Amino acid sequence: MKRRFLITGASKGIGLALANRLAGQGHEVIGVARNATDGFPGQLHLIDLSDRAASNELAAIVRDGEIDGVVNNVGLVRAEPLGDIAVGTLEDVMRVNLHPALVATQAALPGMRARRWGRIVNISSLTVLGSVQRTSYAAAKAALVSFTRSWALELGATGITVNAVSPGPTETELFRANNPAGSEGETRYLTGVPMSRFGKPEEIAAAIAFLLSQDAGFITGQTLHVDGGASIGKALI
Ligand SMILES: NC(=O)c1ccc[n+]([C@@H]2O[C@H](COP(=O)([O-])OP(=O)(O)OC[C@H]3O[C@@H](n4cnc5c(N)ncnc54)[C@H](OP(=O)(O)O)[C@@H]3O)[C@@H](O)[C@H]2O)c1
Numbered sequence: 001m002k003r004r005f006l007i008t009g010a011s012k013g014i015g016l017a018l019a020n021r022l023a024g025q026g027h028e029v030i031g032v033a034r035n036a037t038d039g040f041p042g043q044l045h046l047i048d049l050s051d052r053a054a055s056n057e058l059a060a061i062v063r064d065g066e067i068d069g070v071v072n073n074v075g076l077v078r079a080e081p082l083g084d085i086a087v088g089t090l091e092d093v094m095r096v097n098l099h100p101a102l103v104a105t106q107a108a109l110p111g112m113r114a115r116r117w118g119r120i121v122n123i124s125s126l127t128v129l130g131s132v133q134r135t136s137y138a139a140a141k142a143a144l145v146s147f148t149r150s151w152a153l154e155l156g157a158t159g160i161t162v163n164a165v166s167p168g169p170t171e172t173e174l175f176r177a178n179n180p181a182g183s184e185g186e187t188r189y190l191t192g193v194p195m196s197r198f199g200k201p202e203e204i205a206a207a208i209a210f211l212l213s214q215d216a217g218f219i220t221g222q223t224l225h226v227d228g229g230a231s232i233g234k235a236l237i
Contacts (some may be wrong), residue, residue, distance in 0.1 A: 011075035013172030017201035069119035072101035097140035118160035152221030168227025195228030
């Protein structure tokens with residue numbers, strides 16, 4: 001069945017790979033990013049989600065779009081060693097990772113409830129298990145796991161599922177901006193992956209698309225680690 005999915009941070013990396021995958025499956029995709037990109041396989045709304053004033057615009061897009069599934073994918077990373085973390089940085093990272101997720105999800109709920117079908121997937125991160133220089137980012141991504149579990153409980157009987165995907169290091173612009181080739185960060189991440197390689201955006205997108213699918217209808221409140229085994233022995237489950 002054809003569905004309509006909203007993806008925040010849709011123009012590059014994991015979001016774009018997911019948009020292409022969903023469109024390829026015949027679904028409609030509505031994306032949000034700051035900059036236009038050629039060949040986006042759906043509507044792309046240009047909004048800076050770090051802007052507090054963007055919330056109303058995002059909510060309107062979701063409400064008007066009759067969205068069946070929301071993928072809360074936009075993220076902001078700031079590498080900062082403990083001792084050098086400005087409160088303003090913590091606020092910025094929390095805002096970009098969490099505010100659009102809450103706004104988009106709440107705006108989608110009335111329609112999903114009415115149709116008795118919905119999918120919410122929050123994009124978390126391997127760093128929630130503990131990571132150096134990622135205090136703000138890992139805390140924000142841990143909050144998305146917490147959102148996932150709370151929302152899944154509240155929505156349990158509604159036909160709406162809520163899950164998280166927790167990627168390990170994945171070859172995208174975001175990853176490379178924080179871990180350039182040859183950097184200490186690149187080596188640290190690679191050493192931590194039993195498969196000895198970084199993920200591809202398409203591999204993360206495949207897991208997200210499954211959780212958005214009809215077949216995933218009995219899965220809710222879960223965090224799926226897609227990380228080449230990096231969470232083995234670290235994640236509780
Ligand atoms: N890559 C990894 O290793 C990794 C690992 C764990 C978790 N994650 C998470 O996965 C998600 C996707 O990351 P990615 O690696 O695919 O990143 P990416 O390749 O840098 O793509 C980020 C996307 O978000 C958009 N975006 C960024 N800031 C935005 C803003 N303020 N307002 C609106 N759109 C914005 C970007 O487009 P514009 O620049 O045009 O706005 C782009 O479409 C993030 O939540 C990230 O934290 C990534």
